[in-house]
Amino acid sequence: xxxxxxxxxxxxxxxxxxxxxxxxxxxxxxxxxxxxxxxxxxxxxxxxxxxxxxxxxxxxxxxxxxxxxxxxxxxxxxxxxxxxxxxxxxxxxxxxxxxxxxxxxxxxxxxxxxxxxxxxxxxxxxxxxxxxxxxxxxxxxxxxxxxxxxxxxxxxxxxxxxxxxxxxxxxxxxxxxxxxxxxxxxxxxxxxxxxxxxxxxxxxxxxxxxxxxxxxxxxxxxxxxxxxxxxxxxxxxxxxxxxxxxxxxxxxxxxxxxxxxxxxxxxxxxxxxxxxxxxxxxxxxxxxxxxxxxxxxxxxxxxxxxxxxxxxxxxxxxxxxxxxxxxxxxxxxxxxxxxxxxxxxxxxxxxxxxxxxxxxxxxxxxxxxxxxxxxxxxxxxxxxxxxxxxxxxxxxxxxx
Numbered sequence: 001x002x003x004x005x006x007x008x009x010x011x012x013x014x015x016x017x018x019x020x021x022x023x024x025x026x027x028x029x030x031x032x033x034x035x036x037x038x039x040x041x042x043x044x045x046x047x048x049x050x051x052x053x054x055x056x057x058x059x060x061x062x063x064x065x066x067x068x069x070x071x072x073x074x075x076x077x078x079x080x081x082x083x084x085x086x087x088x089x090x091x092x093x094x095x096x097x098x099x100x101x102x103x104x105x106x107x108x109x110x111x112x113x114x115x116x117x118x119x120x121x122x123x124x125x126x127x128x129x130x131x132x133x134x135x136x137x138x139x140x141x142x143x144x145x146x147x148x149x150x151x152x153x154x155x156x157x158x159x160x161x162x163x164x165x166x167x168x169x170x171x172x173x174x175x176x177x178x179x180x181x182x183x184x185x186x187x188x189x190x191x192x193x194x195x196x197x198x199x200x201x202x203x204x205x206x207x208x209x210x211x212x213x214x215x216x217x218x219x220x221x222x223x224x225x226x227x228x229x230x231x232x233x234x235x236x237x238x239x240x241x242x243x244x245x246x247x248x249x250x251x252x253x254x255x256x257x258x259x260x261x262x263x264x265x266x267x268x269x270x271x272x273x274x275x276x277x278x279x280x281x282x283x284x285x286x287x288x289x290x291x292x293x294x295x296x297x298x299x300x301x302x303x304x305x306x307x308x309x310x311x312x313x314x315x316x317x318x319x320x321x322x323x324x325x326x327x328x329x330x331x332x333x334x335x336x337x338x339x340x341x342x343x344x345x346x347x348x349x350x351x352x353x354x355x356x357x358x359x360x361x362x363x364x365x366x367x368x369x370x371x372x373x374x375x376x377x378x379x380x381x382x383x384x385x386x387x388x389x390x391x392x393x394x395x396x397x398x399x400x
Contacts, residue, residue, distance in 0.1 A: 007034020007364055012185070013091040014038065015084075016068065017075075019046050021141070021167055022125045022201065023097035024064040025174030026181065030093075031067040032354035032364055038087065038379060039068040042075065043398065045372045062346050065369035071380070072373035072400045075106055079399045084108060086384055089116050093181060097125035097173075100135050110196045120194040123181040125173050129200035144169035144201045153212040153232055157225040172208070173201035211235065230287065237283040237290050238262070241320060242298040248320040249303050251294060251310070258315060259283070265313035266297045336363045343368045376400050 012035040016027040024039075024046075031037040044050075048061040074080040085108075088094060094113065096103055103109045103124075110122040124130065127139020128147075137147070142163055145151050150168065151161040180197040188194055211233035215224040218233075227234060229241040229250075238259075239252045253259045256279070260272035271293070277283050283290050298306060303319040310317045321329075327350050332338040341351045351366055380386045380394070394400045 008358060008361060009033045009035035012036065012093065014093040014095060015040060015087050015091045017094065017096045017098075017103075018125070019097060020048050021060065021064065021170035022173045022177070023095050023123075024048075025171055026123065026125065026177040027068065027095050028064045028066065029175075029178045029354050029356060030181075033356065033358075034364065035093075037068040038091075038375075039065060039070050040073050040075075040084070040087075041070065041372055043072050043400070045072070049372065059346060059349060062343055062349060062369050063351055066351060067364065067367045068369065069375040069379055070370055070373065071376050074399050075108065077397070077399050079394070079397060081107060083380070083384070083394075083399070085113070085116055088113050088120060090383070091117070092119070093121045093123060093185070095123045095125075095177070095181070097177075099139070100124075100126050100130045114194060118194055119188060119192065121181060121184045121188060121197060122194070123177050123184070123197045123199075125177045125199050125201070127169075127201050129203065130198050134202075139201060141167040141170045141201075144205065148202050148205050149209055149212070150205060153209065153224070153226060155226045156228040159226075161226065168208070169201040169205050172204040173199055176204040230291075234284060234287070235280075237280070237287045238294045240291050240294070242291075242295045244298055244301055244303040244306055244319075247303045249298055249306055249310075249317055250320060251298070251315065251317045254316065256280070261313045262294070262310070262315045265310055265315055266294075268293075268297075339366055341366055341368050344370055373400060 009030055012030070014027055014030055014035050014037040016023065016037050016039045018024045018027055018039075027035075027037045027039070039046075041049075046061065048064075049058055051058045051061075073083060075084055104112070110120075110124070113122060114120055126135075127144050128134040128137055134147075137143070145163050145168070148169065151163050154164055155162040177197070177199040180199055184195050184197045209232075211231060212224055214233040214235065216222070224232075224234075231237070231239040236252060236254060241248045241250050251262070253262055259277070260269070263269050263271040271277055275282075276286065277290060301309070307317060307319050326332075327338070329338065337353050337355065338350050339353060341349060343349050343351075351368070353363055353366060377391060380400070381388065381391050386394075
């Protein structure tokens with residue numbers, strides 16, 4: 001059970017049947033805020049565990065399942081369904097991100113479970129939602145990026161579309177699922193009524209296309225080109241990733257003052273008032289020339305000294321850092337956002353904390369995830385009240 005009973009969501013019990021990224025990130029945020037999250041895995045485990053056969057590919061399981069109790073349960077068995085219903089009767093929230101209809105086929109959908117617990121909040125994440133002509137389409141992060149237009153706007157104009165590097169559809173979906181779930185919990189506190197909450201990854205990621213959509217509408221519906229590292233709506237310049245002698249640096253000027261600050265840092269202050277570049281529209285219209293000027297300047301510098309120079313001149317910028325630099329970032333570690341943990345399965349690793357911070361609320365201790373079924377006895381005997389003999393029978397029957 002969660003070791004931080006004084007936290008904001010203490011008293012809220014979540015039955016987590018999420019898998020991979022989407023549902024588990026939603027419940028991770030709840031666990032780190034003090035909810036009692038019980039992760040229910042099938043006897044073969046969350047598919048994310050099985051990635052351990054590929055190097056460190058199972059690390060995400062550790063990242064998303066801290067501070068959760070971990071049980072195994074065969075929801076395809078009748079006894080497994082009975083136990084799940086007992087858990088729901090004692091819980092507050094169910095979170096799942098299976099394909100729509102999966103839980104209903106098991107007799108464990110919202111309509112089934114609300115008869116057991118009318119105050120239940122049932123949060124369902126999916127690729128395209130529970131209704132509409134695309135509801136049954138396969139929904140992985142890659143396929144949603146393709147369907148959402150993310151891939152068509154990512155990459156360079158003379159090359160094929162590419163996916164965004166991070167799993168943005170999965171995590172945008174998980175964040176919105178958390179928001180919807182918490183809104184429903186608030187409404188329940190006011191009315192006493194539970195409800196179904198659903199979030200579509202496609203709908204969650206759509207607003208992030210705002211710059212590209214601005215260009216789309218601004219050109220009267222012409223399909224915008226991929227813009228590489230330039231602004232997706234071609235509405236800012238300079239806005240790009242520029243070469244340095246030892247890597248790259250990202251620079252963006254969102255105001256005329258920023259442009260003048262940059263020209264001063266370049267030791268070419270005359271460019272700040274040059275009639276070719278003295279307005280945003282002019283700079284966007286000749287973005288190739290602007291990028292050439294800035295790139296010729298940045299290429300003469302190493303990225304850290306250049307970053308220091310530009311920061312001193314108040315130019316918005318950042319060095320393009322490697323994952324090694326990010327994992328070991330002093331800022332993230334000082335804030336507790338990243339922490340070194342001795343994990344019982346994966347060894348010494350860096351794990352994230354929740355990015356949500358609350359005034360006067362200390363960060364919860366990170367309790368690492370563990371082996372499949374680690375908390376079976378505590379949950380089934382201690383929480384549900386099964387006898388030792390009943391518990392032993394569950395293993396013999398293949399229920400856990």
